[in-house]
Amino acid sequence: MLSNSHRMLYLLILTLTCAACSRGHDSKTEDRMIAALTAHKTDQVTSIDLNTILPKGWSKLCVQTPFMLQDVLEKEADAKVKNYKMITDDANVIMWVFSTNDDPTYITIPRKTVMDFSSPNVNHSICTDPQQPELNLTMIKDTKSYYFN
Numbered sequence: 001m002l003s004n005s006h007r008m009l010y011l012l013i014l015t016l017t018c019a020a021c022s023r024g025h026d027s028k029t030e031d032r033m034i035a036a037l038t039a040h041k042t043d044q045v046t047s048i049d050l051n052t053i054l055p056k057g058w059s060k061l062c063v064q065t066p067f068m069l070q071d072v073l074e075k076e077a078d079a080k081v082k083n084y085k086m087i088t089d090d091a092n093v094i095m096w097v098f099s100t101n102d103d104p105t106y107i108t109i110p111r112k113t114v115m116d117f118s119s120p121n122v123n124h125s126i127c128t129d130p131q132q133p134e135l136n137l138t139m140i141k142d143t144k145s146y147y148f149n
Contacts, residue, residue, distance in 0.1 A: 119147035
């Protein structure tokens with residue numbers, strides 16, 4: 001039989017584990033995206049087919065940049081974003097993966113060590129869908145960046 005202190009510790013661990021599971025983080029997709037971006041950081045490749053990275057059934061991919069408000073993200077995504085959290089530094093961006101059947105999941109991409117989300121076009125989109133599944137890559141000020149059309 002568990003003592004009260006062990007029981008409390010067990011409940012705390014269980015609660016934290018369940019909270020982490022419900023946040024919607026998709027570590028497998030995150031690993032695939034980081035590997036793809038890192039692999040093309042210095043080569044001449046100009047686009048990546050998102051169908052090779054994202055899970056089957058994805059319907060939209062949107063990038064949340066630092067300090068982006070939830071209502072701006074949701075307007076661009078045309079969907080509610082559960083588990084939204086404001087990015088308050090410029091170290092990462094969050095990619096939200098929407099699917100036809102589930103709540104959105106997210107992946108975190110380090111901007112400095114992997115690749116930054118930036119475009120040569122001022123009015124580029126923060127979202128794309130399976131009809132335009134290309135993640136475009138380009139050099140901006142001697143640094144390779146990714147963007148959507």
